[in-house]
Amino acid sequence: MANTFNGVRALVTGGASGIGAAVTAELVARGARVAVLDLQPDNLPAGVVGFTCDIGNSASVDAAVAAVAIELGGIDVVINNAGIGAAGTVADNTDDEWLRVLNINVVGIARVSRAALPYLKESTSAAIVNTASVAATHGLPQRALYSASKGAVAALTRAMAADHLQDNIRVNCVNPGTADTPWVGRLLAAAPDPAGERQALEARQPHGRLVSAEEVASSILFLADPANGSTTGSSLTVDGGMHSLLLRSDA
Template sequence: MKKRLEGKRALVTAAAQGIGEATARAFAEAGATVVATDINAEKLAELDSVPGITTQVLNVMDRAAIEAFFKDEAAFDILFNCAGTVHNGSILDCTDDDWDMAFNLNVKSMFHMSQAVLPGMIAAGTGSIINISSIAAHKGLPNRFAYGASKAAVLGLTKAIAADFVTNGIRCNSICPGTVQSPSLNDRIAAFEDPVAARKQFVARQPMGRLGSVDEIAAAAMYLASDDSVFTTGTQMNVDGGMSI
């Protein structure tokens, strides 16, 4: 039986760990030829032994590096934009550097990666771009000022790409996760004065009473990457344990 992504080429950013890694593995298992990228060369190399995955160190905030990468690559059917950062703090805590970092990594990297992948998709007459946003784009969360603003911008970017290329056979959608158990979350929790209490607070704000898993987000990405979603574009899929209810 044919696998869901058989014959497709997929590009995944932030693939060294967390949601990016889970999605790269899921895409490969579904039959895609996956190019997994990240700036963490050591962690990324752990994917080299996975059938269907090749790795490439890539800084998605470096436009010249992106352009050089695409010169040596064939066209992709799928782009999964996963690279991002979470700034903790309100507007009173946010510096210009914090704001710029949030928008450069969370939004501008998607702009440059999508811009680079689109010509190949247009030529092929097909493609799926999937952007990781956040439930913070829909709902104000305490101490997520720069993060929420940047993730809301991802929704606008997604809809704009979808509208411009809907007649070219290209779809662009976003996923808005709630709080997901990942190495990134572990690092943020560890930075609190009381990590145990902090973890309990993260869990408590999830109506389902638990954190999401990276595999649950990867499953949403699988749907949007596959031909099961050929009539779906410009949407945001909330995979948030009920936070948006």
């Protein structure tokens, strides 16, 4: 089959580590031209251009997206992957923390997408893929703020898909389970019993392990692929069956 990503001009936020880095590497492997927006756009694959960008700041986003469009000659695909985590119940996070997380995880997606819209409207293979989470659809303990932000991402994805259908811009999202990323690694390291906490996270997912960044990247590329022109407004789960399987404890 022809590689449908050959020449596709892609922008990846948070593309220097974790899921974003896996997405960037896979896009390059499939022939795309890639630009990364990150607070620290370091150690990028050969041929990838990096721009320092704070998605929590409109001026930073507008300047970076414009620079990407100049560098790549336009933008076909936007992967809104950058985000931050939060732990605790509703009693544990301050107002400032709520505003900080929502500003990055939700409004950050709106900022980047808004800045990229003029270029996407000129593309014949325009797609936006947002990174949500299993926390968008399932009640997880100690994740009130994070879950609220990712639930908003899932709802925003559907609204954007409806708004931009006539612009021929497809908008979808992925809902990963707990992924083996640097952020999760930091959470585990801070736990009183890191090994026990990891075992509990692995047991929570029916296939008995953390989701790999590469697995999430493959699903993101599926949604971004120009060959999937009729896929929009969708949420693709990548969680080892957590969203739909209820297994016996001895299974």
